[in-house]
Amino acid sequence: MRDDRNCQWRVAARPVGNVKPTDFTYTEEDIPKPGDGEFLLKTIYLGLAPVMRMYMQGTGAAGERPLEIGDVIHGRGVAEVIESRNPDFRVGEVVQGQCGWQTYKVSRGTPQERFFKCRDYGLPYALSAGVLGMTGLSAWAGFIERGSPKSGDLVVVSGAAGGVGSIVVQMARILGCRVIGIAGGPEKCAFIREIGCEHAIDYKNEDVAARIAALCPAGMDMYFDNVGGEILAASMEHLAFGARVILCGSISEYTRKEPFGLVNYARLRAVDASMHGFFVYNHVENFHRCTDQLAEWINAGKLNPIQDMEQGFERMPDALASLYSGRNVGVQCCRVRQEPDGRPADWRECIKGA
Numbered sequence: 271m272r273d274d275r276n277c278q279w280r281v282a283a284r285p286v287g288n289v290k291p292t293d294f295t296y297t298e299e300d301i302p303k304p305g306d307g308e309f310l311l312k313t314i315y316l317g318l319a320p321v322m323r324m325y326m327q328g329t330g331a332a333g334e335r336p337l338e339i340g341d342v343i344h345g346r347g348v349a350e351v352i353e354s355r356n357p358d359f360r361v362g363e364v365v366q367g368q369c370g371w372q373t374y375k376v377s378r379g380t381p382q383e384r385f386f387k388c389r390d391y392g393l394p395y396a397l398s399a400g401v402l403g404m405t406g407l408s409a410w411a412g413f414i415e416r417g418s419p420k421s422g423d424l425v426v427v428s429g430a431a432g433g434v435g436s437i438v439v440q441m442a443r444i445l446g447c448r449v450i451g452i453a454g455g456p457e458k459c460a461f462i463r464e465i466g467c468e469h470a471i472d473y474k475n476e477d478v479a480a481r482i483a484a485l486c487p488a489g490m491d492m493y494f495d496n497v498g499g500e501i502l503a504a505s506m507e508h509l510a511f512g513a514r515v516i517l518c519g520s521i522s523e524y525t526r527k528e529p530f531g532l533v534n535y536a537r538l539r540a541v542d543a544s545m546h547g548f549f550v551y552n553h554v555e556n557f558h559r560c561t562d563q564l565a566e567w568i569n570a571g572k573l574n575p576i577q578d579m580e581q582g583f584e585r586m587p588d589a590l591a592s593l594y595s596g597r598n599v600g601v602q603c604c605r606v607r608q609e610p611d612g613r614p615a616d617w618r619e620c621i622k623g624a
């Protein structure tokens with residue numbers, strides 16, 4: 271990657287199945303100049319999310335403008351303000367927001383881009399691309415605000431080794447819940463036990479319905495759903511009275527040709543259960559309340575901020591593919607440049623690949 275050029279990843283083709291290298295085009299441009307009311311950002315980290323494949327498909331997913339072939343791919347990241355003609359954004363400030371898959375960006379700080387100033391928690395800014403960014407807020411909004419957890423609840427989390435899932439598992443433990451995690455493969459199951467799951471279900475090698483039935487004889491109080499499909503349907507069969515089903519995501523369905531039709535939703539009736547969807551951008555007013563709390567837990571050694579860090583902007587397409595192949599553990603991110611102020615690397619010991 272050249273530092274004196276704005277390097278970009280653009281949509282080359284609409285993905286079919288998982289994304290592949292030919293779906294992306296790499297381009298370089300001159301570094302843009304900020305006009306009146308604008309500021310220039312230098313990207314430090316980018317976060318990866320399953321929704322980016324939908325952006326590439328040209329749907330108006332997650333409230334973002336539908337992408338045409340040739341457009342720079344949408345994506346949130348952490349960036350330093352290096353020039354400014356906007357009084358609200360000062361040179362040297364570090365922000366997180368809609369940078370796009372590029373190494374520089376000129377912005378006006380519009381509401382659509384949702385730029386937040388990164389608070390200094392004495393932690394690497396890397397965390398603002400994931401655990402202290404929108405992934406953390408997603409876990410928070412779904413689990414705390416929609417899930418209303420109570421101490422002693424039995425919580426089942428799918429996608430438990432992923433970005434949102436690994437945070438929900440740990441928040442549930444901190445709040446005194448018992449947690450069962452679902453993940454793909456023995457290594458990920460060992461990992462989710464390490465971060466607090468009492469039991470782990472390996473959906474790739476075990477009968478999920480039978481395992482849930484065996485582990486939740488009195489039903490579960492909350493099911494936090496990151497995957498949808500058959501795992502959601504299996505969980506719906508084992509709800510305790512008053513259970514909450516939290517619809518965060520349905521990654522198992524995103525690459526299917528036909529939508530999965532949930533047929534057993536009426537199970538909610540039998541036990542006075544409820545199903546809540548949520549969208550992270552509907553909760554941004556709580557962004558700093560959430561990051562303050564997560565950072566406090568991290569600094570207290572209660573929450574391990576697990577991020578899977580790819581090294582180098584050129585790795586972005588591969589990093590997105592990881593989410594669909596299940597290679598990532600924790601929040602998938604990409605380091606574009608080093609931390610701006612040479613911060614100590616203490617917390618990066620828990621960032622795989624750092």
Ligand code: NAP
Pocket residue numbers: 318319320321405408429430431432433434435452453454455458496497517518519520521522523548549550551592593594595596597598599600601602
């Ligand atoms: P993530 O969980 O890190 O996503 C990747 C993981 O999904 C993979 O490591 C893989 O884990 C699992 N996976 C991939 N294909 C799967 C399949 N066919 N069946 C079951 N699991 C599969 O990503 P994330 O960013 O933290 O997002 C988690 C979910 O929340 C996604 O569905 C995402 O779309 C959603 N989300 C929703 C909101 C919102 O506002 N509602 C916000 C953010 C994210 P295994 O190896 O265990 O299979």
